[in-house]
Amino acid sequence: MADSSYFEFVTGDVQMEIGAFKAALKMADAELKKIAASPDVDEKGPGFEAAGDALIGAGYDGMNKYIRDVAAMSLEEVPRDTEVLANSFKVLDPIASDNYIRVTMGYGFGDEINPKTKRLAGQYALPVHEIYEAKHDPPTKDHYLLDPMIEHSYHLQQDMAAEMRGVKVTGYRINRGVSLFRKGGGPGINPVLDPSGKIVKRKRR
């Protein structure tokens, strides 16, 4: 019986959840707006929600760094005989919704025919990926996409966090010399509470 043709793409998904993140920024902004209503605030910044897009973009940059690292390692480890399998590697355009940004990458794409086996890469990408006992010349191996993704997964969070830390989030600036806990202004002092919980004045040193 001849083998039936089938296409099995070997792909990995990288997804960043943004829905909950956006909701948290909105809540933080709501709290910040209450403070902004105070007469002690003399400069109102754009707030967290306005910085949200920049933060999400930074997270996405971190995700892309992970994808580039995984792709580089994977292209070293993918078995190479005729280069057809390696050439079938692709990173698809990101898909974004209100809740997530997802990037898919993998092998088996395209219509290049292997000159030795007369097959498309999509017809053998999966068996080559999964058959662990096949002999490959080092550093090529099986699990040529899964292993790099796992190996670099530890850095994904760090890469995203590092990019986000670079984003400047400007909030609201409080008038100099005024404590948030005092109404009407006055010299900047730390609030001191008496036993009943009332704020009492304390002399500046």
Next chain:
Amino acid sequence: MSLSDEICEYLQSQSIGLNFNGTGGINCFSSHLPDQPDLAAAVIDRGGIPPVGWLTGPAFHSTTFVPPVNESLFDRPVVQIFTRSGMTGFTSGTELVQNIFGVLHGTVEQVINVGGALFHLISAMQSPMYLGRDEKQRHQWSQNFTVWWENTDRS
């Protein structure tokens, strides 16, 4: 006991037709799938994400400093199950593959073998994948699982 041995013992105990170290024909193997029998499965240890670590201490005893010690055995490897059936055994192979998937996927906070290690989670990374036929026209499948477990096999 190694991870693959633990998984093999567990699969044997679930009466899905796999025999690791019982009486009769052995058809469940750890780390290597021999050429016979045709209907068989192999459990292969693969790498994984870094283990979870936590430190105890440090302890100070007068002028002696006792450095902290990593006491965590919480490992998070990947396990691959490679299954094969005979040339005319596609149905029996599919059934075995689905039974393996059903047994392992969703295992939570369980000591899967008597006297064995604690498994926090076994979760499938994808559905079982059909790989086509080998050089003897036998059918082949592969499936991968992430495993979170207390690796008592290491100190």
